[in-house]
Amino acid sequence: MDEVFDYIVIGAGSAGGTLAARLSESGQHKVLLLEGGASHKDLLVSMPSGWGQMINNPRYSWGHETEPELHAASRRISLPRGKRLGGSSSINGMIYIRGDRVDYDSWAEQGATGWSYEELLPYFVRTQDQQSDEEAFTKPWHGRGGPLTASNLHKPHPVSLAMVKAAIQAGMPACTDFNNGHPDGAGLFQVNLKNGQRSSVARNAIEPAMQRGNLDVRMQVLVTRIGLDGQRATTVHWKDKAGGSHSARANQEILLCAxxxxxxxxxxxxxxxxxxxxxEMGIEVKVDLPGVGANLQDHAIAPMSWRMKVGTPSLNQSFRGMGIGASLIKYLLTRQGAMAMPASEFAAWFSSDPSLPYNDIQLHGLPVTGDIEGYMQSGKNYRTEAFPGMTLAPYQVRPYSRGVLKLKSSKPEELASVRMNFLHDERDRKALLYGVRMASKIAQQPALVGLIETQTRPTPNLQSDEELLDWIGMYLGSGHHASGSCRMGQPHDAMTVVTPDLKVKGVQGLRVIDASVMPHLVSGNTNAASVVIGDKGADLVLGLLPPAPKQWKVSGLMAATVLSSMGAAEVV
Structure with missing residues (x-):
């Protein structure tokens, strides 16, 4: 006989973990949370630099990759997705970014009613646990006590600080807070780190919720299908790690967060x-939804690198040879050093097209370089280069290109076929070229030029659009931000998969609550937005009102400034 729960949540990632924790808060609902991976309690997960060893490791990541990509020299591109409690929040680069307010306003304009920036801001505030007491981070659009930590870098690397100076010298404004509704200029990321460790949804939301008697968490399971009784989703079927078959029935709803x-x-x-x-796959059609698997998007990133002069501080030696052991010992004793660093420290947003209402290029920077050619030949994890180096990596935040996901077979064990179609739209190629050239311009500024020996990727002799696009094709990678494949929209839209209440069109008792519902990508890393989708999703499932906007007293010109920059909070 099937086990019975009120709610069954499939996937314990950024959205699903947040959702399950919220659903179990009152103690009134019996919740089952199913996760394909193992526990988050692992040194590589908790140690910040461990992300680089996990993203292509089958113990931590599902192993997705694209079909050969036309504009990536027909290469298959790795698409890391977390396979641990906490999902991708347990293997990601730990960057805390919300995006631009116009991202969410555009969602609402495209049919995602209720998902505008003004309506989502209280969720960003509620889900944040802001650690900084600096004035910029005490504004009403920041919050404390949520499941997603946002903290300043403990000790920014000297080269990262030089990157910020160089970007300002190149004409960018200085930016302290990239989460003020409009990321603009150059500065340092805030990160999901606390006390030198990864601070994830698994640690801050799922782990505390597991102490409640009404939340049942099953790990290392493979969900095989959702069973329908007529047009109502009623049952979830899965296999355990030994291959045994199981099922459970949901009295209320099944919530898909994979x-x-x-x-x-x-x-x-x-x-x-x-x-x-x-x-074609031999599967009985229960509901014809052509939008499932369509509208797929990801950020296409071009990692550029420079060889630094001898004696310039760099992390390359810290992750190489004997340096690895020394760095690990320092981390275990102090929770500091190279092993405590996130995937990027330096950040910049700028525009390749002044007609756009948002900055369309995001730039990441870190004082380390990897042997990319060796990685591409071996397919294994990166190894840092023997000389000191630094990386700047641009991507276009709102790509126009769209991909598609299809089944390879009816076997749940076989990963789907993914075509991201990176850079298929000419506008995407033009924007990324602008980002590559701006990164080179930053490296030529006084704050960096004295530290750099030469640019190594792309080499300085590559100047024309054609030459740079050929180079980009050889080195292009994923920003690890897959989204959009179950697009949210209005019921009359044929390509809508879920309506604004996240219910699957044409099916009762089933919602999708994760990054797949995004109508389009946000202007930056997607983890914070995914957590908000899970948090708002819980309110929709439980029929709760959204959190009230923060209130604060201001007057005159300051009020106008606040409203202009925020557009969401209530001024009293």
Whole structure:
């Protein structure tokens, strides 16, 4: 006989983990949370620099990759997705970024009613645990006590600080807070770190919730399908790590939170998706939803690198040879040093197109370089180079190109076929070229030029659009921000998968609550937005009112300034 729960949550990632924790808060609902990976309690997960060893390790990541990409020299691009409690929040680069206010206003304009910036800001505030007491981070658009830590870098690297100076010398404004509604200029990221360790959804939301008697968490399971009784989703079927089959029934709802690469796959395996494709796979069509797997997006990133002069501080030696041991010992004793650093320290937002209402290029920077050629040949994890180096990596935040996800077979064990179609739209290629050239311009400023020996990727002799695009094709990678494959919109839109209440169109008792519902990408890293999707999703499921905006007293010109920059909070 099937076990029975009020709610079954599939996927314990940034959205699903937040959602399950919220659903179990009152103690009134019996909740089952299913996760494909193992526990987050692991040194590589908790140690910040461990992300680089996890993203392509099958113990921590699902192993997705694209089909050969036309504008990436026909290479298959790795698409890391977390396979641990906490999902991708347990293996990501730990960057805390919300995006631009116009991202969410655009969602609402495209049919995602209720998902504007003004309506989502209270959720960003509620889910944040801001650690800084600096004035910029005590504004009403920041919050404390949520499951997602936002902290300043403990000790920024000298080269990262030089990057900030160089970007300002190149004409960018200085920016302290990239989460004020409009990221602009150059500065340092805030990160999901606390006391030198990763501070994730698993640690801050799921782990405390597991102490409640009404939340049952099952790990290392493979969900195989969602069972429908007529047009109502009623049952979840899965296999345990030994291959044993199990199922459970949901009295209230089944909540699919498996991410942009696995939520559409599971819908299709359950007979919900493009009818013709399902028939090709030998799957009985339960609901014809052509939008399932369409509208797929990701950030296409171009990692550029420079060789620094001898004696310039760099992290390369800290992650190489004997340096690895010394760095690890320092971390274990002090929670500091190279092993306590996130995936990026330096950040910049700027525009390649002045007609856009948002900055369309995000730039990451870190004082380390990897042997990319060796990585591409071996398919294993990066190894840092023997000489000191630094990396600047631009990507276009709102790509126009769209990909598609389809099944390879009806076997749940087989990962789906993914075509991201990176840079298929000429506007994406033009924007990324602008980002590459701006990164080179930053490296030529006084704050950096005295530290740099030469640019190594791309080499300085590559100047024309054609030459740079050929180089980009060889080195292009994923920003690890897959989204959009179960797009949210209005019911009359044929490509809508979920309506603004996150209910799957044409199915009762089933919602999708993760990054796959985004109509389009946000202007930056997607983790904070995914947590907000989970948090708002809980309110929608439980029928709760959204959190009230923060209130504060201001007057005159200051009020106008606050409203102009925020557009969301209530001024009294």
């Amino acid at each position: 991410g942009a690469l696995q939520s559409p796959q599971l819908l299709m395996l359950s007979g919900i998706g493009p009818a013709e494709h399902l028939r």
